[in-house]
Amino acid sequence: MEANSPILIFDTGVGGLTVLAELRNLLPDAPVIFAADQAGLPYGEKSEAEVAARVAGLLGRMSERYRPRLACIACNTASTIALGMVREVLEIPVVGTVPAIKPAAAMTETGVIGLLGTKATIRQPYVDRLEAEFAQGKTLLRHGAPELVEPAEAKLRGKPVDLAPVRNAVAALRAMPRGAEIDTVVLACTHFPLLRAELAAELGDGVTLVDGAAGIARRVAHLLDGQVFDRDREDMAVTTGPLDDFVSLTPALAGYGLTRIVRF
Structure with missing residues (x-):
């Protein structure tokens, strides 16, 4: 595992930033990519089959592109529906979010x-x-x-x-x-x-x-215990939706240490 390999935090929108905030407290040096599937909103109105296929497909492609050391699905809806399928698709640890x-x-x-x-x-x-x-x-x-x-x-x-x-x-x-x-x-x-x-x-x-944010962060930190981190580039926020809409979140994202914004 490369020291600059990021943790990938995936959510439908930006609610997963609450998980990122807790993770920063435990692993302040860990590189992070925060991915928001804003093009797929709202998950809560989709069928279970649609959610499972979309989440597994997106995380598969994101894993190929970004080579994360761990993926965290920071979304209760996506986790309760798609966590099992995602774990079958990815060859890295996957942490889900469940109601506390x-x-x-x-x-x-x-x-x-x-x-x-x-x-x-x-x-x-x-x-x-x-x-x-x-x-x-x-x-x-x-x-x-x-x-x-x-x-x-x-x-x-x-x-x-x-x-x-x-x-x-x-x-x-x-x-x-x-x-x-x-x-x-x-x-x-x-x-x-x-x-x-x-x-x-x-x-x-x-x-x-x-x-469940603090508990999720603790689980991620436990799974990555002993690993070496090297943040050699800016932490990044990725959206599947219109970039202009995501850019409006620049000040808020910067507050979570995400200083580069791109479209997936």
Whole structure:
């Protein structure tokens, strides 16, 4: 493995930057390529077959071009659907993102947990298995809130945040049976931690927000333990969508150490 081989972080949009932020704390010297499949948005509205084929195909081609040492799928929807297929395609370690149900179940005192994700994520059998394994005896209330992605990206771009989707998502959770007892909410989309302050304000005191970014970063660091890193070029952000639209994120991306922007 070459010392300048990057870690490839893949997401549908820019929510995966929340994972990159945690990874920088653990592996500050590691070269990184952040790839956003903005041409493929929204994943949450696609069929499972479409998502699996697209993610596996893109990561296969990106792996050939960029020769990463590890790939991280920093997207709950893509991971819950395509992780197995991607691991079959790539010959490097692949780390996925799954809803943080296990830590949420350990934290809750009321036994009622809310989960906000895309419509595709909340219906996945993988989430059913996580609930069965780690949240037995607890109540998990799921709500698909893809409308939170747009205000999250707006906030990252320094634009005003439309709070209506935040209020609607919280109201939907609270309206479910036992929704008033929710004391822990899983943010099962990597975009959603960008709206942590807005969601916390709407949920009120006494509610803990949980996401998987720190755990994902720890898993990546564990798999790369002992490896040598040499950042001999600028860390890069790649988009599959229009470059002009991605360039508008330049200040935000630079804040995450991504100083070169290209189209895939």
